[in-house]
Amino acid sequence: xxxxxxxxxxxxxxxxxxxxxxxxxxxxxxxxxxxxxxxxxxxxxxxxxxxxxxxxxxxxxxxxxxxxxxxxxxxxxxxxxxxxxxxxxxxxxxxxxxxxxxxxxxxxxxxxxxxxxxxxxxxxxxxxxxxxxxxxxxxxxxxxxxxxxxxxxxxxxxxxxxxxxxxxxxxxxxxxxxxxxxxxxxxxxxxxxxxxxxxxxxxxxxxxxxxxxxxxxxxxxxxxxxxxxxxxxxxxxxxxxxxxxxxxxxxxxxxxxxxxxxxxxxxxxxxxxxxxxxxxxxxxxxxxxxxxxxxxxxxxxxxxxxxxxxxxxxxxxxxxxxxxxxxxxxxxxxxxxx
Amino acid sequence: xxxxxxxxxxxxxxxxxxxxxxxxxxxxxxxxxxxxxxxxxxxxxxxxxxxxxxxxxxxxxxxxxxxxxxxxxxxxxxxxxxxxxxxxxxxxxxxxxxxxxxxxxxxxxxxxxxxxxxxxxxxxxxxxxxxxxxxxxxxxxxxxxxxxxxxxxxxxxxxxxxxxxxxxxxxxxxxxxxxxxxxxxxxxxxxxxxxxxxxxxxxxxxxxxxxxxxxxxxxxxxx
Numbered sequence: 001x002x003x004x005x006x007x008x009x010x011x012x013x014x015x016x017x018x019x020x021x022x023x024x025x026x027x028x029x030x031x032x033x034x035x036x037x038x039x040x041x042x043x044x045x046x047x048x049x050x051x052x053x054x055x056x057x058x059x060x061x062x063x064x065x066x067x068x069x070x071x072x073x074x075x076x077x078x079x080x081x082x083x084x085x086x087x088x089x090x091x092x093x094x095x096x097x098x099x100x101x102x103x104x105x106x107x108x109x110x111x112x113x114x115x116x117x118x119x120x121x122x123x124x125x126x127x128x129x130x131x132x133x134x135x136x137x138x139x140x141x142x143x144x145x146x147x148x149x150x151x152x153x154x155x156x157x158x159x160x161x162x163x164x165x166x167x168x169x170x171x172x173x174x175x176x177x178x179x180x181x182x183x184x185x186x187x188x189x190x191x192x193x194x195x196x197x198x199x200x201x202x203x204x205x206x207x208x209x210x211x212x213x214x215x216x217x218x219x220x221x222x223x224x225x226x227x228x229x230x231x232x233x234x235x236x237x238x239x240x241x242x243x244x245x246x247x248x249x250x251x252x253x254x255x256x257x258x259x260x261x262x263x264x265x266x267x268x269x270x271x272x273x274x275x276x277x278x279x280x281x282x283x284x285x286x287x288x289x290x291x292x293x294x295x296x297x298x299x300x301x302x303x304x305x306x307x308x309x310x311x312x313x314x315x316x317x318x319x320x321x322x323x324x325x326x327x328x329x330x331x332x333x334x335x336x337x338x
Numbered sequence: 339x340x341x342x343x344x345x346x347x348x349x350x351x352x353x354x355x356x357x358x359x360x361x362x363x364x365x366x367x368x369x370x371x372x373x374x375x376x377x378x379x380x381x382x383x384x385x386x387x388x389x390x391x392x393x394x395x396x397x398x399x400x401x402x403x404x405x406x407x408x409x410x411x412x413x414x415x416x417x418x419x420x421x422x423x424x425x426x427x428x429x430x431x432x433x434x435x436x437x438x439x440x441x442x443x444x445x446x447x448x449x450x451x452x453x454x455x456x457x458x459x460x461x462x463x464x465x466x467x468x469x470x471x472x473x474x475x476x477x478x479x480x481x482x483x484x485x486x487x488x489x490x491x492x493x494x495x496x497x498x499x500x501x502x503x504x505x506x507x508x509x510x511x512x513x514x515x516x517x518x519x520x521x522x523x524x525x526x527x528x529x530x531x532x533x534x535x536x537x538x539x540x541x542x543x544x545x546x547x548x549x550x551x552x553x554x555x556x557x558x559x560x561x
Binding site: 092102 | 461464466468469470471472474477481482485488489
């Protein structure tokens with residue numbers, strides 16, 4: 001497992017990471033998401049100890065790696081395997097030699113290196129490409145070799161820094177399957193740094209959103225998507241765009257309460273004496289509570305304050321959506337409309 | 339006709355072959371010194387730069403300045419300028435030894451820059467791969483930096499050997515021996531056109547051969 005505690009990184013007076021706390025249990029996949037410039041790459045470089053944190057701790061299986069001397073730091077880095085964006089393979093080494101590189105640096109005996117390289121290439125399904133040079137491999141194949149190299153020293157934690165960025169959907173799928181396989185079969189703890197929400201939805205157990213150097217929201221993915229009032233939830237499960245319709249006013253509606261009546265929509269409609277058109281909806285049931293995010297359409301002549309008040313009584317939060325949403329998408333592509 | 343004073347073609351090889359041997363010896367000895375000292379100097383210049391493994395502005399600026407010094411003077415001027423040093427070291431100002439010091443100075447500075455350029459082409463991310471995998475700086479320099487830069491280094495070496503052949507010919511002016519010495523003393527001073535022509539043909543062929551082989555090596559090293 002990996003525990004990051006109060007991690008801060010500053011360059012001069014600029015604070016890039018500001019008190020990051022993140023715990024990823026053994027055999028879990030955590031995803032760190034965030035816009036570019038949020039500090040994702042700095043976080044990645046701090047975790048694989050390429051940058052010394054200004055303060056805070058990074059512990060792998062209970063051992064704090066940030067307090068180590070320069071010499072011990074080299075050994076500590078071997079506990080965290082890194083998979084880089086665009087693989088970063090050495091051009092003049094074959095796939096097998098690339099995988100062997102960290103083992104050779106660690107001074108493992110040659111027969112051990114050969115054995116492990118064979119095992120790793122098999123695990124990533126690249127045995128048949130062992131003697132190919134990176135220029136002879138596709139992007140997805142290069143990334144598999146990158147993953148095999150990241151695993152070479154049997155790290156407890158694998159850090160994947162934008163490992164699927166720029167790959168085609170099929171290769172991305174294959175890489176993600178590989179990562180979940182590592183978690184499930186080998187019990188590797190994996191930290192994925194990404195800007196792709198698809199990746200988070202597909203493989204992550206935990207998710208943390210980084211913004212301006214702070215974690216603004218984090219949690220178990222299954223819980224986060226059930227939060228009705230959450231920017232991260234909206235990013236993970238974006239509402240489908242709704243078709244333009246001049247006769248309706250769009251409202252964004254959310255609820256998260258065990259007390260919400262299962263038939264609130266019909267009841268509220270009767271009370272308002274108006275038809276409520278459901279344009280898009282995401283409803284998750286969690287235990288006996290229902291969590292939902294909807295885009296609904298209402299008669300534009302209805303009094304806004306009354307709509308808010310009536311829906312509020314049913315435990316539902318409503319806000320009018322400003323024009324842009326309704327007119328952004330032509331009717332033909334409104335696949336998500338109910 | 340002045341050309342009548344020229345060495346008969348049948349005697350030309352007897353003059354040319356020993357001269358060629360001297361040129362090889364001069365360039366060979368100088369290149370050994372150049373690679374042994376210029377290579378590490380180039381690595382030091384690159385790795386003390388902000389892109390390198392151990393950035394250090396003060397060291398970078400000072401060794402960079404020293405390397406520039408060796409590259410700023412035209413070779414003929416450099417050769418004349420270091421004559422007192424040569425006299426101090428070897429006790430003579432002519433011949434093979436006289437050429438050794440200025441050629442080495444110019445060559446080391448040149449090769450340092452060529453090495454720096456070659457290793458600079460290795461992406462910084464590849465150094466991160468080595469560091470993140472727990473490699474030492476020495477391991478990263480040898481197994482990543484130099485290894486990835488090998489095609490560039492081979493191209494640089496080719497360039498440097500050709501430059502040293504040129505310098506060895508210039509050094510002919512101070513009696514260094516070799517093909518250049520022959521061209522100056524027979525071709526130029528005695529108007530011996532046959533020797534002049536033979537020297538030109540030999541030098542052109544030599545440079546072409548080296549460039550051709552160098553290109554082949556670079557291509558073989560590139561994947």
